[in-house]
Amino acid sequence: MAVTVGASRLELGALRRLPVDARPLVRPGAVAAGVVHLGLGAFHRAHQAVYTEQAVAAAGGDWGIVGVAPRNADLVRTLTAQDNLFSVSTLSAADRHTRVIGALAGVRLAAADPGAVVALLADPTIRVVTLTVTEKAYQLDPAAGTLRPDPALVADLSTDRPPATVPGLLVRGLLARAAADAGPIALVSCDNLPANGRRLRSLVEQALAYADAPRSAVDWVGAQVGFPGTMVDRIVPASTAETFAAARQALGVADLAAVAAEPYTQWVIEDDFPGGRPAWERAGAVLCADAGPWERLKLRALNGVHSAAAYLGALAGCETIAEALALPHLDTVLRRLIAEDVAASFTPPEGVDVIDYGEQVLARFGNPAIRHRTLQVAMDGSQKLPQRILHTVADLRAAGRPARWASLVLAAWIRFAQGSADDGRTLPLDDPLADRIRTALAAGTSPADTVAAVLALDEVVPAEVAADAQVRADVTAWLTDLTRHGVPGTLAAAT
Numbered sequence: 001m002a003v004t005v006g007a008s009r010l011e012l013g014a015l016r017r018l019p020v021d022a023r024p025l026v027r028p029g030a031v032a033a034g035v036v037h038l039g040l041g042a043f044h045r046a047h048q049a050v051y052t053e054q055a056v057a058a059a060g061g062d063w064g065i066v067g068v069a070p071r072n073a074d075l076v077r078t079l080t081a082q083d084n085l086f087s088v089s090t091l092s093a094a095d096r097h098t099r100v101i102g103a104l105a106g107v108r109l110a111a112a113d114p115g116a117v118v119a120l121l122a123d124p125t126i127r128v129v130t131l132t133v134t135e136k137a138y139q140l141d142p143a144a145g146t147l148r149p150d151p152a153l154v155a156d157l158s159t160d161r162p163p164a165t166v167p168g169l170l171v172r173g174l175l176a177r178a179a180a181d182a183g184p185i186a187l188v189s190c191d192n193l194p195a196n197g198r199r200l201r202s203l204v205e206q207a208l209a210y211a212d213a214p215r216s217a218v219d220w221v222g223a224q225v226g227f228p229g230t231m232v233d234r235i236v237p238a239s240t241a242e243t244f245a246a247a248r249q250a251l252g253v254a255d256l257a258a259v260a261a262e263p264y265t266q267w268v269i270e271d272d273f274p275g276g277r278p279a280w281e282r283a284g285a286v287l288c289a290d291a292g293p294w295e296r297l298k299l300r301a302l303n304g305v306h307s308a309a310a311y312l313g314a315l316a317g318c319e320t321i322a323e324a325l326a327l328p329h330l331d332t333v334l335r336r337l338i339a340e341d342v343a344a345s346f347t348p349p350e351g352v353d354v355i356d357y358g359e360q361v362l363a364r365f366g367n368p369a370i371r372h373r374t375l376q377v378a379m380d381g382s383q384k385l386p387q388r389i390l391h392t393v394a395d396l397r398a399a400g401r402p403a404r405w406a407s408l409v410l411a412a413w414i415r416f417a418q419g420s421a422d423d424g425r426t427l428p429l430d431d432p433l434a435d436r437i438r439t440a441l442a443a444g445t446s447p448a449d450t451v452a453a454v455l456a457l458d459e460v461v462p463a464e465v466a467a468d469a470q471v472r473a474d475v476t477a478w479l480t481d482l483t484r485h486g487v488p489g490t491l492a493a494a495t
Protein backbone atom coordinates (compact mmCIF):
# COMPACT_ATOMS: atom_id res chain seq x y z
CA MET A 1 0.00 0.00 0.00
CA ALA A 2 1.31 3.47 -0.87
CA VAL A 3 2.09 5.62 2.08
CA THR A 4 2.00 9.40 1.67
CA VAL A 5 5.00 10.80 3.39
CA GLY A 6 4.91 14.50 4.28
CA ALA A 7 7.69 16.72 3.01
CA SER A 8 10.75 16.32 5.17
CA ARG A 9 12.09 19.75 4.36
CA LEU A 10 10.74 23.24 4.29
CA GLU A 11 9.10 24.01 0.93
CA LEU A 12 5.81 25.45 -0.32
CA GLY A 13 4.01 22.13 0.13
CA ALA A 14 5.00 21.97 3.80
CA LEU A 15 3.50 25.32 4.77
CA ARG A 16 -0.07 24.18 5.30
CA ARG A 17 1.05 21.69 7.90
CA LEU A 18 2.75 24.38 9.99
CA PRO A 19 1.03 26.03 12.93
CA VAL A 20 -0.68 29.21 11.71
CA ASP A 21 1.66 31.48 13.66
CA ALA A 22 4.68 29.86 12.00
CA ARG A 23 3.51 30.59 8.43
CA PRO A 24 4.67 33.49 6.24
CA LEU A 25 2.70 36.75 6.36
CA VAL A 26 2.56 36.96 2.56
CA ARG A 27 1.88 34.26 0.00
CA PRO A 28 5.38 33.14 -1.03
CA GLY A 29 6.06 33.71 -4.70
CA ALA A 30 2.99 35.94 -5.10
CA VAL A 31 4.83 39.23 -4.54
CA ALA A 32 6.69 40.51 -7.61
CA ALA A 33 10.29 41.58 -7.14
CA GLY A 34 11.12 45.23 -6.46
CA VAL A 35 14.19 44.89 -4.23
CA VAL A 36 17.57 43.31 -4.88
CA HIS A 37 19.50 42.42 -1.76
CA LEU A 38 23.25 41.74 -1.92
CA GLY A 39 24.55 39.48 0.87
CA LEU A 40 22.20 36.70 1.90
CA GLY A 41 23.79 36.08 5.30
CA ALA A 42 21.95 35.37 8.55
CA PHE A 43 21.64 39.07 9.37
CA HIS A 44 19.69 39.92 6.23
CA ARG A 45 17.34 36.99 6.69
CA ALA A 46 16.49 38.04 10.27
CA HIS A 47 16.39 41.77 9.60
CA GLN A 48 15.54 43.42 6.24
CA ALA A 49 13.70 40.32 4.99
CA VAL A 50 11.47 40.32 8.09
CA TYR A 51 10.76 44.08 7.87
CA THR A 52 10.03 43.86 4.16
CA GLU A 53 7.67 40.93 4.54
CA GLN A 54 5.75 42.77 7.28
CA ALA A 55 5.67 45.97 5.22
CA VAL A 56 4.21 44.16 2.21
CA ALA A 57 1.73 42.28 4.40
CA ALA A 58 0.56 45.59 5.91
CA ALA A 59 0.63 47.90 2.89
CA GLY A 60 1.11 45.79 -0.25
CA GLY A 61 3.40 46.72 -3.14
CA ASP A 62 5.62 44.78 -5.51
CA TRP A 63 8.52 44.58 -3.11
CA GLY A 64 9.57 40.95 -3.22
CA ILE A 65 13.31 40.55 -2.63
CA VAL A 66 15.70 38.91 -5.06
CA GLY A 67 18.44 37.73 -2.72
CA VAL A 68 21.91 37.68 -4.22
CA ALA A 69 24.64 35.69 -2.49
CA PRO A 70 28.05 36.87 -3.72
CA ARG A 71 29.72 33.46 -3.25
CA ASN A 72 27.74 31.10 -1.01
CA ALA A 73 26.65 28.41 -3.48
CA ASP A 74 25.40 26.05 -0.76
CA LEU A 75 23.00 28.64 0.60
CA VAL A 76 21.61 29.40 -2.85
CA ARG A 77 21.15 25.66 -3.51
CA THR A 78 19.43 25.24 -0.16
CA LEU A 79 17.07 28.19 -0.63
CA THR A 80 16.25 27.10 -4.16
CA ALA A 81 15.39 23.60 -2.92
CA GLN A 82 13.23 25.23 -0.21
CA ASP A 83 11.25 27.42 -2.66
CA ASN A 84 13.12 30.47 -1.24
CA LEU A 85 11.69 29.85 2.23
CA PHE A 86 13.59 30.02 5.51
CA SER A 87 12.67 30.48 9.15
CA VAL A 88 13.67 32.91 11.85
CA SER A 89 13.67 31.70 15.46
CA THR A 90 13.44 34.49 17.99
CA LEU A 91 15.14 33.42 21.19
CA SER A 92 15.28 34.69 24.75
CA ALA A 93 15.62 33.02 28.14
CA ALA A 94 11.84 33.09 28.57
CA ASP A 95 10.58 32.44 25.11
CA ARG A 96 11.22 31.01 21.67
CA HIS A 97 9.17 31.44 18.54
CA THR A 98 9.83 30.30 14.98
CA ARG A 99 8.25 31.73 11.84
CA VAL A 100 8.81 31.11 8.13
CA ILE A 101 9.49 34.25 6.10
CA GLY A 102 8.06 34.60 2.60
CA ALA A 103 9.89 37.78 1.52
CA LEU A 104 12.24 36.23 -1.05
CA ALA A 105 11.01 36.31 -4.63
CA GLY A 106 14.13 34.54 -5.86
CA VAL A 107 17.80 33.86 -5.18
CA ARG A 108 20.90 34.19 -7.34
CA LEU A 109 24.56 33.32 -6.98
CA ALA A 110 26.61 36.26 -8.24
CA ALA A 111 29.77 34.16 -8.64
CA ALA A 112 27.98 31.77 -11.01
CA ASP A 113 26.07 34.33 -13.06
CA PRO A 114 27.25 37.90 -12.53
CA GLY A 115 25.59 38.96 -15.78
CA ALA A 116 22.17 38.11 -14.35
CA VAL A 117 22.85 40.34 -11.35
CA VAL A 118 23.98 43.23 -13.56
CA ALA A 119 20.78 42.77 -15.61
CA LEU A 120 18.68 42.84 -12.44
CA LEU A 121 20.25 46.12 -11.35
CA ALA A 122 19.29 47.56 -14.74
CA ASP A 123 15.74 46.22 -14.57
CA PRO A 124 13.16 49.05 -14.19
CA THR A 125 11.02 46.93 -11.84
CA ILE A 126 13.90 46.92 -9.32
CA ARG A 127 13.87 50.22 -7.45
CA VAL A 128 15.75 49.44 -4.25
CA VAL A 129 19.06 47.65 -3.69
CA THR A 130 19.97 46.84 -0.09
CA LEU A 131 23.35 45.54 1.00
CA THR A 132 24.70 43.50 3.92
CA VAL A 133 28.06 42.43 2.56
CA THR A 134 30.23 43.22 5.65
CA GLU A 135 32.63 46.10 5.99
CA LYS A 136 35.52 44.62 4.02
CA ALA A 137 33.53 43.99 0.83
CA TYR A 138 33.37 47.75 0.18
CA GLN A 139 37.16 47.76 -0.39
CA LEU A 140 37.48 51.21 1.17
CA ASP A 141 40.27 51.92 3.54
CA PRO A 142 38.51 51.98 6.89
CA ALA A 143 40.05 55.21 8.21
CA ALA A 144 39.43 57.61 5.33
CA GLY A 145 37.08 55.72 3.02
CA THR A 146 39.47 55.85 0.05
CA LEU A 147 39.00 53.11 -2.55
CA ARG A 148 41.74 50.48 -2.25
CA PRO A 149 40.92 48.18 -5.12
CA ASP A 150 42.31 44.67 -5.00
CA PRO A 151 43.27 43.00 -8.29
CA ALA A 152 39.76 41.54 -8.73
CA LEU A 153 38.17 44.98 -8.43
CA VAL A 154 40.75 46.56 -10.72
CA ALA A 155 39.78 43.93 -13.31
CA ASP A 156 36.07 44.63 -12.73
CA LEU A 157 36.58 48.35 -13.26
CA SER A 158 39.00 48.24 -16.15
CA THR A 159 37.95 45.27 -18.31
CA ASP A 160 34.71 43.83 -19.70
CA ARG A 161 35.03 40.54 -17.85
CA PRO A 162 32.07 39.54 -15.65
CA PRO A 163 32.34 41.41 -12.34
CA ALA A 164 33.58 39.39 -9.36
CA THR A 165 33.38 41.98 -6.58
CA VAL A 166 30.53 43.84 -4.90
CA PRO A 167 31.66 47.32 -6.04
CA GLY A 168 32.20 45.85 -9.52
CA LEU A 169 28.66 44.45 -9.63
CA LEU A 170 27.18 47.75 -8.43
CA VAL A 171 29.07 49.91 -10.89
CA ARG A 172 28.40 47.63 -13.86
CA GLY A 173 24.76 47.46 -12.84
CA LEU A 174 24.47 51.24 -12.57
CA LEU A 175 26.22 51.76 -15.91
CA ALA A 176 23.78 49.33 -17.53
CA ARG A 177 20.85 51.07 -15.80
CA ALA A 178 22.07 54.49 -16.93
CA ALA A 179 22.47 53.24 -20.52
CA ALA A 180 18.92 51.83 -20.45
CA ASP A 181 17.60 54.94 -18.62
CA ALA A 182 15.71 52.41 -16.48
CA GLY A 183 14.54 54.81 -13.80
CA PRO A 184 15.62 55.99 -10.37
CA ILE A 185 16.83 53.62 -7.69
CA ALA A 186 18.14 53.68 -4.12
CA LEU A 187 21.30 51.88 -3.00
CA VAL A 188 20.98 51.21 0.72
CA SER A 189 23.98 50.15 2.77
CA CYS A 190 22.89 48.15 5.81
CA ASP A 191 26.44 47.46 6.95
CA ASN A 192 28.01 48.83 10.14
CA LEU A 193 30.11 51.44 8.35
CA PRO A 194 30.36 55.03 9.53
CA ALA A 195 27.93 57.27 7.59
CA ASN A 196 27.14 54.20 5.48
CA GLY A 197 25.00 56.07 2.92
CA ARG A 198 27.70 58.64 2.25
CA ARG A 199 30.38 55.92 2.17
CA LEU A 200 28.45 53.93 -0.42
CA ARG A 201 27.87 57.05 -2.56
CA SER A 202 31.57 57.86 -2.35
CA LEU A 203 32.47 54.26 -3.23
CA VAL A 204 30.29 54.41 -6.35
CA GLU A 205 31.72 57.80 -7.34
CA GLN A 206 35.32 56.66 -6.83
CA ALA A 207 34.68 53.42 -8.71
CA LEU A 208 33.01 55.24 -11.63
CA ALA A 209 36.02 57.57 -11.85
CA TYR A 210 38.40 54.59 -11.69
CA ALA A 211 36.41 52.89 -14.47
CA ASP A 212 36.60 56.05 -16.58
CA ALA A 213 32.82 56.07 -16.87
CA PRO A 214 31.34 58.46 -19.44
CA ARG A 215 30.23 61.85 -18.10
CA SER A 216 26.63 61.10 -19.06
CA ALA A 217 26.59 57.99 -16.82
CA VAL A 218 28.19 59.85 -13.92
CA ASP A 219 25.56 62.59 -14.26
CA TRP A 220 22.79 59.98 -14.47
CA VAL A 221 23.96 58.39 -11.22
CA GLY A 222 24.15 61.84 -9.61
CA ALA A 223 20.56 62.60 -10.57
CA GLN A 224 18.81 59.22 -10.33
CA VAL A 225 20.40 57.26 -7.47
CA GLY A 226 19.63 57.75 -3.77
CA PHE A 227 22.07 56.61 -1.09
CA PRO A 228 20.09 56.70 2.16
CA GLY A 229 22.07 56.13 5.34
CA THR A 230 20.76 53.53 7.79
CA MET A 231 21.24 52.20 11.28
CA VAL A 232 20.51 48.49 11.45
CA ASP A 233 20.40 46.47 14.65
CA ARG A 234 19.65 42.90 15.61
CA ILE A 235 21.96 40.29 17.08
CA VAL A 236 21.98 37.38 14.66
CA PRO A 237 24.84 34.90 15.10
CA ALA A 238 25.99 32.68 12.26
CA SER A 239 23.73 29.62 12.11
CA THR A 240 25.03 26.32 13.45
CA ALA A 241 23.87 22.69 13.57
CA GLU A 242 22.08 23.67 16.76
CA THR A 243 20.11 26.39 14.90
CA PHE A 244 19.00 23.84 12.29
CA ALA A 245 18.04 21.28 14.93
CA ALA A 246 15.93 23.85 16.79
CA ALA A 247 14.19 24.90 13.56
CA ARG A 248 13.41 21.29 12.73
CA GLN A 249 11.94 20.78 16.14
CA ALA A 250 9.77 23.89 15.85
CA LEU A 251 8.64 23.32 12.26
CA GLY A 252 8.59 19.53 12.01
CA VAL A 253 10.60 19.79 8.77
CA ALA A 254 14.25 20.49 8.09
CA ASP A 255 15.22 24.08 7.32
CA LEU A 256 18.85 24.34 6.30
CA ALA A 257 18.61 28.12 5.82
CA ALA A 258 17.22 28.73 9.32
CA VAL A 259 18.51 31.60 11.43
CA ALA A 260 18.18 32.39 15.13
CA ALA A 261 18.04 35.95 16.46
CA GLU A 262 17.37 37.95 19.59
CA PRO A 263 13.90 39.54 20.03
CA TYR A 264 15.23 43.11 19.76
CA THR A 265 15.27 44.68 16.31
CA GLN A 266 15.71 48.24 15.06
CA TRP A 267 16.04 49.98 11.69
CA VAL A 268 16.47 53.72 11.17
CA ILE A 269 16.49 54.76 7.52
CA GLU A 270 16.98 58.09 5.77
CA ASP A 271 14.01 58.60 3.51
CA ASP A 272 15.80 59.07 0.18
CA PHE A 273 14.15 56.61 -2.23
CA PRO A 274 13.67 58.25 -5.64
CA GLY A 275 12.02 55.12 -7.07
CA GLY A 276 9.77 54.42 -4.05
CA ARG A 277 10.19 51.87 -1.27
CA PRO A 278 8.34 49.30 0.85
CA ALA A 279 6.27 50.79 3.69
CA TRP A 280 8.92 49.74 6.21
CA GLU A 281 7.48 52.15 8.79
CA ARG A 282 4.47 49.78 8.95
CA ALA A 283 6.90 47.15 10.24
CA GLY A 284 8.36 49.42 12.90
CA ALA A 285 11.26 51.03 11.01
CA VAL A 286 11.91 54.72 11.63
CA LEU A 287 12.19 56.83 8.48
CA CYS A 288 14.01 60.11 9.05
CA ALA A 289 16.07 62.86 7.42
CA ASP A 290 19.37 62.06 9.17
CA ALA A 291 20.27 58.67 10.62
CA GLY A 292 23.73 59.93 11.67
CA PRO A 293 23.08 60.32 15.42
CA TRP A 294 21.43 56.85 15.56
CA GLU A 295 24.25 55.31 13.64
CA ARG A 296 26.91 56.83 15.93
CA LEU A 297 24.95 55.69 18.98
CA LYS A 298 24.74 52.13 17.72
CA LEU A 299 28.29 51.83 16.38
CA ARG A 300 29.85 53.23 19.57
CA ALA A 301 27.53 52.05 22.36
CA LEU A 302 26.65 48.65 20.91
CA ASN A 303 29.26 47.54 18.38
CA GLY A 304 32.22 49.13 20.22
CA VAL A 305 31.15 47.43 23.43
CA HIS A 306 30.59 44.19 21.53
CA SER A 307 34.17 44.31 20.23
CA ALA A 308 35.41 45.01 23.78
CA ALA A 309 33.56 41.94 25.10
CA ALA A 310 34.76 39.86 22.13
CA TYR A 311 38.50 40.61 22.47
CA LEU A 312 38.62 40.51 26.27
CA GLY A 313 36.33 37.46 26.32
CA ALA A 314 38.33 35.54 23.69
CA LEU A 315 41.59 36.29 25.54
CA ALA A 316 40.03 34.96 28.74
CA GLY A 317 38.94 31.76 26.97
CA CYS A 318 35.21 32.51 26.61
CA GLU A 319 33.48 30.96 23.65
CA THR A 320 30.44 33.24 23.56
CA ILE A 321 29.64 36.87 24.27
CA ALA A 322 27.14 35.85 26.96
CA GLU A 323 29.91 33.85 28.71
CA ALA A 324 32.24 36.83 28.46
CA LEU A 325 29.64 39.06 30.13
CA ALA A 326 29.78 36.73 33.13
CA LEU A 327 33.55 37.26 33.62
CA PRO A 328 34.23 38.97 36.96
CA HIS A 329 34.48 42.76 36.55
CA LEU A 330 33.84 42.79 32.80
CA ASP A 331 30.39 44.31 33.19
CA THR A 332 31.87 47.09 35.34
CA VAL A 333 34.51 47.81 32.71
CA LEU A 334 31.95 47.87 29.90
CA ARG A 335 29.71 50.20 31.94
CA ARG A 336 32.63 52.56 32.47
CA LEU A 337 33.50 52.40 28.77
CA ILE A 338 29.92 53.43 28.00
CA ALA A 339 29.56 56.10 30.69
CA GLU A 340 33.01 57.67 30.73
CA ASP A 341 34.10 57.34 27.11
CA VAL A 342 31.24 56.60 24.69
CA ALA A 343 28.64 58.90 26.26
CA ALA A 344 31.15 61.74 26.48
CA SER A 345 32.23 61.39 22.83
CA PHE A 346 29.16 62.49 20.85
CA THR A 347 25.67 63.99 20.95
CA PRO A 348 23.09 61.19 20.96
CA PRO A 349 19.74 61.33 19.15
CA GLU A 350 17.21 63.54 20.90
CA GLY A 351 15.56 61.84 23.83
CA VAL A 352 18.12 59.01 24.08
CA ASP A 353 20.12 58.49 27.25
CA VAL A 354 23.35 56.69 26.31
CA ILE A 355 23.69 55.07 29.75
CA ASP A 356 20.16 53.60 29.55
CA TYR A 357 20.79 52.48 25.98
CA GLY A 358 24.03 50.86 27.19
CA GLU A 359 22.20 48.99 29.95
CA GLN A 360 19.81 47.59 27.39
CA VAL A 361 22.77 46.58 25.21
CA LEU A 362 24.44 44.72 28.08
CA ALA A 363 21.18 42.89 28.86
CA ARG A 364 20.94 41.90 25.17
CA PHE A 365 24.55 40.64 25.15
CA GLY A 366 23.72 38.50 28.19
CA ASN A 367 20.80 36.73 26.45
CA PRO A 368 21.65 33.11 27.32
CA ALA A 369 19.64 31.72 24.39
CA ILE A 370 21.90 33.44 21.83
CA ARG A 371 25.23 31.72 21.28
CA HIS A 372 27.23 34.48 19.58
CA ARG A 373 30.84 33.40 19.33
CA THR A 374 33.47 35.85 20.53
CA LEU A 375 35.60 34.89 17.51
CA GLN A 376 32.80 35.91 15.11
CA VAL A 377 32.60 39.39 16.61
CA ALA A 378 36.41 39.58 16.87
CA MET A 379 37.02 39.01 13.16
CA ASP A 380 37.85 41.86 10.75
CA GLY A 381 38.94 44.17 13.59
CA SER A 382 40.79 46.47 11.18
CA GLN A 383 37.53 47.14 9.37
CA LYS A 384 35.42 47.55 12.49
CA LEU A 385 37.48 49.40 15.09
CA PRO A 386 37.64 52.80 13.34
CA GLN A 387 33.89 53.45 13.64
CA ARG A 388 33.46 51.42 16.85
CA ILE A 389 36.37 52.68 18.98
CA LEU A 390 38.81 54.95 17.16
CA HIS A 391 36.21 57.64 16.41
CA THR A 392 35.30 57.61 20.11
CA VAL A 393 38.98 58.10 20.94
CA ALA A 394 39.43 60.85 18.34
CA ASP A 395 36.37 62.80 19.52
CA LEU A 396 37.28 62.51 23.20
CA ARG A 397 40.83 63.64 22.59
CA ALA A 398 39.71 66.53 20.38
CA ALA A 399 37.62 67.68 23.36
CA GLY A 400 40.67 67.39 25.64
CA ARG A 401 39.33 64.34 27.47
CA PRO A 402 41.06 61.04 28.29
CA ALA A 403 40.06 57.87 26.45
CA ARG A 404 40.99 55.34 29.10
CA TRP A 405 38.54 52.51 28.47
CA ALA A 406 38.54 52.84 24.71
CA SER A 407 42.35 52.49 24.95
CA LEU A 408 41.83 49.20 26.79
CA VAL A 409 39.81 47.92 23.82
CA LEU A 410 42.65 48.84 21.44
CA ALA A 411 45.13 47.04 23.69
CA ALA A 412 42.86 43.97 23.82
CA TRP A 413 42.65 43.96 20.02
CA ILE A 414 46.45 44.14 19.76
CA ARG A 415 46.89 41.32 22.26
CA PHE A 416 44.26 39.28 20.43
CA ALA A 417 46.11 39.88 17.15
CA GLN A 418 49.32 38.62 18.78
CA GLY A 419 47.61 35.27 18.59
CA SER A 420 47.47 33.66 22.05
CA ALA A 421 44.81 33.59 24.72
CA ASP A 422 45.71 33.92 28.41
CA ASP A 423 45.93 30.14 28.65
CA GLY A 424 48.24 29.93 25.63
CA ARG A 425 45.62 28.67 23.20
CA THR A 426 45.96 29.99 19.64
CA LEU A 427 43.59 32.76 18.54
CA PRO A 428 42.97 33.16 14.80
CA LEU A 429 43.58 36.54 13.15
CA ASP A 430 40.79 36.58 10.58
CA ASP A 431 41.20 40.00 8.98
CA PRO A 432 41.72 41.30 5.44
CA LEU A 433 44.73 43.28 6.75
CA ALA A 434 46.16 40.31 8.69
CA ASP A 435 49.51 40.50 6.87
CA ARG A 436 49.91 44.23 7.53
CA ILE A 437 48.96 43.74 11.18
CA ARG A 438 51.42 40.86 11.61
CA THR A 439 54.20 42.90 10.05
CA ALA A 440 53.44 45.74 12.48
CA LEU A 441 53.42 43.31 15.41
CA ALA A 442 56.73 41.79 14.34
CA ALA A 443 58.32 45.25 14.43
CA GLY A 444 57.68 45.63 18.15
CA THR A 445 59.96 44.15 20.79
CA SER A 446 58.36 45.99 23.72
CA PRO A 447 54.68 46.85 24.32
CA ALA A 448 55.47 50.52 23.54
CA ASP A 449 57.04 49.64 20.16
CA THR A 450 54.23 47.26 19.36
CA VAL A 451 51.57 49.88 20.10
CA ALA A 452 53.40 52.52 18.05
CA ALA A 453 53.73 50.13 15.10
CA VAL A 454 50.04 49.13 15.18
CA LEU A 455 48.82 52.71 15.59
CA ALA A 456 50.94 53.61 12.56
CA LEU A 457 48.66 51.48 10.32
CA ASP A 458 47.34 54.57 8.59
CA GLU A 459 44.56 52.89 6.62
CA VAL A 460 43.01 51.98 9.99
CA VAL A 461 44.05 54.57 12.59
CA PRO A 462 43.28 58.28 12.11
CA ALA A 463 46.51 60.33 11.99
CA GLU A 464 45.58 62.42 15.03
CA VAL A 465 45.07 59.29 17.15
CA ALA A 466 48.35 57.75 15.98
CA ALA A 467 50.18 60.97 16.86
CA ASP A 468 48.63 61.28 20.34
CA ALA A 469 51.28 60.52 22.98
CA GLN A 470 48.66 60.10 25.72
CA VAL A 471 46.76 57.50 23.72
CA ARG A 472 49.98 55.64 22.97
CA ALA A 473 50.87 55.68 26.66
CA ASP A 474 47.41 54.46 27.73
CA VAL A 475 47.28 51.65 25.19
CA THR A 476 50.83 50.63 26.12
CA ALA A 477 49.98 50.52 29.83
CA TRP A 478 46.93 48.32 29.18
CA LEU A 479 48.87 46.04 26.84
CA THR A 480 51.57 45.63 29.46
CA ASP A 481 48.94 44.71 32.08
CA LEU A 482 47.14 42.28 29.79
CA THR A 483 50.43 40.60 28.91
CA ARG A 484 51.61 40.32 32.52
CA HIS A 485 48.39 39.66 34.39
CA GLY A 486 45.94 38.33 31.80
CA VAL A 487 42.36 39.56 31.47
CA PRO A 488 41.11 38.66 34.99
CA GLY A 489 44.06 40.36 36.72
CA THR A 490 43.84 43.43 34.51
CA LEU A 491 40.11 43.88 35.01
CA ALA A 492 40.31 43.29 38.76
CA ALA A 493 43.06 45.88 39.18
CA ALA A 494 41.27 48.43 37.01
CA THR A 495 37.92 48.49 38.78
Ligand code: CS2
Pocket residue numbers: 192232233234235236302303306307376377378384
Ligand atom coordinates in the same frame (compact mmCIF):
# COMPACT_ATOMS: atom_id res chain seq x y z
C1 CS2 B 1 28.73 42.37 15.77
C2 CS2 B 1 27.54 42.78 14.95
O1 CS2 B 1 29.79 40.69 14.52
C3 CS2 B 1 29.88 41.84 14.95
O2 CS2 B 1 30.88 42.51 14.76
O3 CS2 B 1 29.14 43.44 16.57
O4 CS2 B 1 27.27 41.89 13.93
C4 CS2 B 1 26.30 43.00 15.82
O5 CS2 B 1 25.83 41.76 16.33
C5 CS2 B 1 25.19 43.67 15.06
O6 CS2 B 1 25.66 44.86 14.49
C6 CS2 B 1 23.99 43.94 15.97
O7 CS2 B 1 23.10 44.76 15.33
